Amino acid sequence: MRICIIGFGAVGQGVARVFSMKRNKIKQKYGLDLELVAATDSEGAVISEGGLDPDLLIETKKKTGKVSEYPKYGVSGLSGYEVMDTVEYDCLIEVTPTNIDDGEPARTHILKAIENGKDVVTSNKGPLALSYREIVDKAKSNGVEFKFEASVGGAMPILNFAHETLAGCDINSVFGILNGTTNFILSRMAKEGSSYEQTLKEAQQLGIAETNPAQDVDGIDAACKVVILANSILNRDVSFKDVEIDGISKITPGSIELAKKEGYLIKLIGEASQETLEVSPRLVREGSPFAVGGTLNVATLKTDLAEDVTVVGKGAGSVETASAILSDIISIWKVRK
Template sequence: MKLCIIGFGAVGKGVSRVISMKKEILKEKYGLDISVVAVTDRSGAAINPDGLDTDLLIETKEKTGKISEYPEYGVTDVTGIHVLNQVDYDCLIEVTPTNIDDGEPAKSHILTAMNDGKDVVTSNKGPLSLCFSELIEAANSNNSIFKYEASVGGAMPIINFAHETLAGNEISSVQGILNGTCNYILSRMANEGSPYGQTLNEAQELGIAETDPYQDVEGIDAACKIVILANSVLNMNVSLKDVQIEGISRITPESISLAKKEGFLIKLIGEASHNNLEVSPRLVREGSPFAVDGTLNVATLRTDLADDVTVAGKGAGSIETASAILSDIISIWKSSL
């Protein structure tokens, strides 16, 4: 399978790393021989129809900051669209930064690949939370397989779990902790009694929170994931504008302490159901499935046959997110056999 990776930040490098780690196992177990034929970043691209060295891709990026510096096969002055139109590949891995204003350039990358009959795997929440139905229609009309497990919850298995493991169940709602940064901050505030601002600064120093944490702490990241779950798991047709959103920036140590005295924790909870699309701080009982610390994500799916089913996993991280992308690649490969 020939892959084209558009975007080579933390997740793109993670994909390259797991392919390097698992290349021989994938051949032995699935008969899947992965070849990365093109990679792009803001500097340009590295292109080789015979396959690029995944370790050298990472080394080049980390040393120079530019994938276009890849020896012999690096090129400048090309965009992702140019590469998609020039290169012979089977599956696009779209892992550019999330843009929640218009979903670009990821949306155009995905549609270009689909219109050419290629399969697509993405972790990008932008286009999925803004124009989900358009992407699904494009995939269906072009006979493309479209997978996006990594867009919600990093390594936490939820979308494919709902579609495959819970096949036959009617899922009425999904509720959970969908942002690791917020969960880390709230966990630290509960455990140490520290104020929000100080805890956020510490999270930024540790690399858990972004330099600009707005989308995380104000609930927008979690809301994007709620939209994806509503559309994908509950078969709704909604976008980001349909979600009621409240973040965690106004939560005080006093409110957390008061909740603890009553046996509760405050968590940022996202909920998707046919009656409610919401992200907001809520009280959860200590000892409940949502009483998780650190950057863990957790979600409960309410079903008619299996009752409540809860999944948990690391909600972020380069390798963790790449593991979800790799599972989608394998799924596409198996469906072609």
């Protein structure tokens, strides 16, 4: 399978690393040969029909900041859109940064690939939170696979779990901790008694929170995931604007301490049901499945036959997110064989 990666930040590099780690094993186990034929970043691209060396690609990006510096095959200034017209590929991996304003450029990349009859795997929440139905319908009408397990919860396997393992169940709602950064901040505040401002600064120093943390702490990231869960699992037709959102910036050490005295923790919870689309700080009981620390994500699916089923996993990390992308690629291969 010839792979084109658009976006070579943390997740794109994680995908290349996973390809390097797992290529031989996957070939032996599934008969799938992962051939990376193109990669792009904001500065340019690298294209080789004969395949690129994932390790050399990562090393080049780390040393120079540009994939276009890859020996012999790098092209400066070439956009992802242009690369898709230049190289022969079977599957697009779209991992550019999330844009919640209009979903671009990811939305255009994804739709172009689909219209050209290519399968697509993405971790990008923007197009899914804004144009889910359009993209899914376009994929169906063009007979291609469109997979996005990595868009919700990083390595936490929730979408494929719902569709495959719980295929016989009606799922009534999904709710949980869907953002690792806010979970880290709230966990540290509860443990250390520190203020929101202090803990946010610590999270930024550790690289867990962005320099501009608004998408995480204001609940925007979690809201995007609520939309994806509602549309994909509950078959709703909603977008980001339909979610009620309240972030964590107003939570004080005092409110956390008061909750602890009553046997509770405060967590940022996202909920999707037929009646509700919401992200807000809520009380969860200590000792419950939601009493997880660090950057872990956790979600409970309420079903008719299996009752409550809870999944837990790392919600962030380049290799962890890439593991979900790899599982989607293998799923596509099984369909295509």
